Amino acid sequence: MNRRSFLQASTLASTAMMTPAFLRSMASAYTTASRSGKILIVLQLSGGNDGLNTVVPYADDIYYQKRPSLAIKANEVIRLNEKQALHPALAPLQNLYDQGELCIVNSVGYPNPDRSHFRSMDIWQTGSPASENWSSGWIGRYLDSACVGKPPYHALEVNDGLSLAMKGKISNGFAMSDAKRLRQAVDNTRLKNLQATGVSQSGNLGYLYKTLTETTDAAAYLYEQSRVHKATADYPNVAFGKDLKQIAELITADTATQIYYASLSGFDTHAGQKGRQQRLLGQYAQGVAALVSDLKANNLFDDVLIMTFSEFGRRLAQNGSGGTDHGTANNLFLMGGKLKKAGFYNDAPNLSRLQDADLIHQVDFRQCYASIIDDWLEGDSQAVLGQQFAGMGIF
Amino acid sequence: MNKLLHLYRRAGFGLSPSEWQDRRNWSLDQAIDDLFLRAQSRAPLPEGDHPEYTRGGMMAAARRKELQKMERQAMMSINHNWLSRMAAPGESSLLERMCFFWHGHFACEVKAGLLAIRQLNTLRAHGLGNFRDLVLAVARDPAMIRYLNNQQNRKFSPNENFARELMELFTIGRGHYTEMDVKEAARAFTGWSGNLAGEYVFRARQHDNGTKTFMGKTGNFNGEDIIDIILEQEETARFICRKVYRHFVNDTVDESHVNTLAAEFRSLDYDIAALMRSVFSSDWFYASENTGNKIKSPVELLAGTMRQLEVSNIATQGLIGLQFALGQVLFRPPNVAGWPGGRTWIDNSTLLLRLNLAAALFQAADFNFELAPELEQENKRQLKRLNAEINTTPLAALAQDAGQVDGKQGVASLVTLLLATPPPDFKTGPKPSAALVALRLMSLPEYQLC
Numbered sequence: 001m002n003r004r005s006f007l008q009a010s011t012l013a014s015t016a017m018m019t020p021a022f023l024r025s026m027a028s029a030y031t032t033a034s035r036s037g038k039i040l041i042v043l044q045l046s047g048g049n050d051g052l053n054t055v056v057p058y059a060d061d062i063y064y065q066k067r068p069s070l071a072i073k074a075n076e077v078i079r080l081n082e083k084q085a086l087h088p089a090l091a092p093l094q095n096l097y098d099q100g101e102l103c104i105v106n107s108v109g110y111p112n113p114d115r116s117h118f119r120s121m122d123i124w125q126t127g128s129p130a131s132e133n134w135s136s137g138w139i140g141r142y143l144d145s146a147c148v149g150k151p152p153y154h155a156l157e158v159n160d161g162l163s164l165a166m167k168g169k170i171s172n173g174f175a176m177s178d179a180k181r182l183r184q185a186v187d188n189t190r191l192k193n194l195q196a197t198g199v200s201q202s203g204n205l206g207y208l209y210k211t212l213t214e215t216t217d218a219a220a221y222l223y224e225q226s227r228v229h230k231a232t233a234d235y236p237n238v239a240f241g242k243d244l245k246q247i248a249e250l251i252t253a254d255t256a257t258q259i260y261y262a263s264l265s266g267f268d269t270h271a272g273q274k275g276r277q278q279r280l281l282g283q284y285a286q287g288v289a290a291l292v293s294d295l296k297a298n299n300l301f302d303d304v305l306i307m308t309f310s311e312f313g314r315r316l317a318q319n320g321s322g323g324t325d326h327g328t329a330n331n332l333f334l335m336g337g338k339l340k341k342a343g344f345y346n347d348a349p350n351l352s353r354l355q356d357a358d359l360i361h362q363v364d365f366r367q368c369y370a371s372i373i374d375d376w377l378e379g380d381s382q383a384v385l386g387q388q389f390a391g392m393g394i395f
Numbered sequence: 396m397n398k399l400l401h402l403y404r405r406a407g408f409g410l411s412p413s414e415w416q417d418r419r420n421w422s423l424d425q426a427i428d429d430l431f432l433r434a435q436s437r438a439p440l441p442e443g444d445h446p447e448y449t450r451g452g453m454m455a456a457a458r459r460k461e462l463q464k465m466e467r468q469a470m471m472s473i474n475h476n477w478l479s480r481m482a483a484p485g486e487s488s489l490l491e492r493m494c495f496f497w498h499g500h501f502a503c504e505v506k507a508g509l510l511a512i513r514q515l516n517t518l519r520a521h522g523l524g525n526f527r528d529l530v531l532a533v534a535r536d537p538a539m540i541r542y543l544n545n546q547q548n549r550k551f552s553p554n555e556n557f558a559r560e561l562m563e564l565f566t567i568g569r570g571h572y573t574e575m576d577v578k579e580a581a582r583a584f585t586g587w588s589g590n591l592a593g594e595y596v597f598r599a600r601q602h603d604n605g606t607k608t609f610m611g612k613t614g615n616f617n618g619e620d621i622i623d624i625i626l627e628q629e630e631t632a633r634f635i636c637r638k639v640y641r642h643f644v645n646d647t648v649d650e651s652h653v654n655t656l657a658a659e660f661r662s663l664d665y666d667i668a669a670l671m672r673s674v675f676s677s678d679w680f681y682a683s684e685n686t687g688n689k690i691k692s693p694v695e696l697l698a699g700t701m702r703q704l705e706v707s708n709i710a711t712q713g714l715i716g717l718q719f720a721l722g723q724v725l726f727r728p729p730n731v732a733g734w735p736g737g738r739t740w741i742d743n744s745t746l747l748l749r750l751n752l753a754a755a756l757f758q759a760a761d762f763n764f765e766l767a768p769e770l771e772q773e774n775k776r777q778l779k780r781l782n783a784e785i786n787t788t789p790l791a792a793l794a795q796d797a798g799q800v801d802g803k804q805g806v807a808s809l810v811t812l813l814l815a816t817p818p819p820d821f822k823t824g825p826k827p828s829a830a831l832v833a834l835r836l837m838s839l840p841e842y843q844l845c
Contacts, residue, residue, distance in 0.1 A: 135739065152743060186747065188754075211742070
């Protein structure tokens with residue numbers, strides 16, 4: 001018996017004494033699991049990242065006319081093709097592009113775009129049409145449809161709270177900002193002394209006890225998993241860097257998690273955009289490059305897909321305070337060791353054809369979700385999204 | 396299960412230990428009468444001072460920023476005050492509960508203090524009145540007009556947002572109107588607008604005076620006519636009663652009970668107080684399948700906990716931080732459909748926070764001299780800023796009165812007050828204090844139910 005299975009066995013022994021049978025059987029199924037299949041990492045840039053200064057249309061005069069002081073100069077960008085280039089802070093991603101491990105999808109959005117952060121983020125996280133209010137998330141519904149019987153950390157959000165994207169109609173993902181802190185939070189006399197004997201399985205009380213038992217088991221399991229492997233790459237010393245490092249360590253430890261979710265916020269750059277976006281994109285690129293390098297060092301990058309999105313892009317024209325206001329369509333990044341289509345998925349946004357001064361979307365974000373669900377996770381996108389979307393042929 | 400306590404858990408936010416001491420021998424009828432009697436003193440909330448607005452384009456950026464900050468602070472204090480009223484024995488708990496119910500029903504995100512107070516006053520004035528008056532007042536509520544874009548609903552460029560939600564979410568529900576009904580209703584509500592002073596304004600020049608055909612009737616309808624036609628439909632009473640049932644009785648709806656309530660609601664011309672009295676007086680309201688089985692919403696949990704621990708001086712920021720972390724912030728519903736409720740409140744992070752909430756309040760109150768081993772390892776960031784004070788003396792008095800806390804009856808008295816469903820196997824150590832027992836009970840999953 002190796003150290004890990006010993007710890008698993010002892011965790012089980014301690015929970016077994018206080019849990020009724022219907023909870024116990026579930027717990028034992030979880031802790032012996034390890035990963036099977038592909039991994040998806042979703043990275044959310046909150047606040048509405050300015051896509052036009054992320055992937056810069058450096059050959060388009062309109063871009064420079066509309067952004068006299070905010071445009072990134074053509075001699076500063078990292079050129080990817082004759083039309084588009086990366087923001088200089090994204091230099092760590094150039095290598096991925098060159099290796100065919102980065103696919104940039106331009107002009108991603110949805111019909112009747114909503115410019116409220118709150119609402120647009122809900123639309124992205126639920127995968128609903130803009131005209132409908134849904135109360136479950138797309139990853140949650142994927143769990144409902146394809147992952148019945150899997151542990152809650154089958155989809156793991158590295159955060160204090162659980163995003164709507166991770167909440168299904170039946171199943172939820174799992175939220176954990178730090179494995180050690182989570183273990184501490186369940187490790188107190190009050191929770192440890194809980195006796196669930198005699199609790200009925202069907203009612204809400206059974207549901208609460210079941211969630212608690214799952215959480216306690218998950219806390220023990222994820223804490224052990226977090227100690228198996230130490231990531232060695234150079235992560236930025238910010239919360240987002242720590243989050244990605246934790247993801248790298250869990251993946252490398254063969255954790256039974258298929259989907260990871262993490263966020264970087266602060267992209268709502270109405271004023272003083274230049275310095276702030278530079279700093280945030282730098283953290284993003286350095287973090288992602290470190291994550292990829294750790295995954296590659298363990299021959300895992302072929303099994304991983306990283307999707308990066310933001311709830312909307314920003315207006316083409318800069319505003320009066322050195323920033324940009326809420327916009328619509330935006331670019332979306334897909335990274336992985338096994339992309340069938342890399343580089344630019346589609347043409348650069350047309351800056352001369354706008355609607356209400358904003359870019360017009362060419363690719364529906366739900367097309368990206370559908371492709372990921374069908375072709376990468378081997379699920380059923382129609383069950384998750386409620387309708388069929390054209391595939392993208394990327395995976 | 397104690398019927399009186401069940402009534403107060405559902406019609407209000409539970410009872411404080413002192414309230415329970417005073418009322419434990421009341422009859423159910425007496426308690427119901429008292430709830431409605433106290434709700435009659437529904438004075439409007441004072442509006443207070445609020446900034447004056449000028450046309451957006453004319454405002455300097457610095458001034459706009461300052462105003463936004465003022466509004467944020469106003470919203471925080473309105474939030475804190477409302478939660479405190481829900482927790483305060485001196486307030487009418489039924490009135491606050493009805494406002495909270497309608498706040499979730501007529502879900503509306505509000506960002507300006509004056510508009511929030513006015514909307515609350517609308518709910519206070521009509522929440523136990525006539526449903527027609529309530530819907531009409533909400534249709535003229537400046538915060539709602541802004542939230543659902545009715546100020547952009549003009550004769551030559553109608554905006555259907557309010558008209559659609561009025562039917563889909565506020566009155567009759569999907570499947571009982573057509574897309575054409577939405578378009579025609581939107582025309583009838585053209586010109587129902589608001590001004591910068593936060594007042595309702597009817598802009599006659601933007602109003603469409605043409606003939607409309609709505610739900611089979613034809614005429615030069617205005618918004619008021621539309622509401623009347625909606626209220627003529629039998630389904631409307633059913634839709635509202637179903638919503639009431641889900642909030643006050645059970646997540647799973649018993650359609651036969653709903654049909655009985657709906658028929659009565661219609662025959663009494665949409666009198667909300669009469670409807671609620673029927674619910675609270677019915678036998679099934681106290682049946683075992685309808686007690687101790689609803690998951691408290693975050694606001695119910697916070698208000699109830701604050702009431703039972705007599706929490707005072709809780710920091711506004713900490714209190715609102717808790718609402719965010721638990722997933723329900725007053726005046727910030729996720730969308731116009733409101734909070735979905737039920738099991739959606741629970742995920743691993745919210746459950747841990749809920750189970751640690753009482754401990755955090757004890758800890759914030761520096762109540763750790765005799766509870767040290769119970770309070771180890773609390774490190775949720777948002778809990779550190781609560782600064783709350785608690786008072787466990789009434790809990791101790793309750794246990795004492797029942798015959799010492801270390802005796803069976805003392806513990807049982809605390810269980811009765813604090814838990815709507817009995818704990819499976821609750822053991823206390825030797826010589827427990829009432830505070831310790833209360834903390835243990837409030838840390839149980841059972842405490843999450845009402």
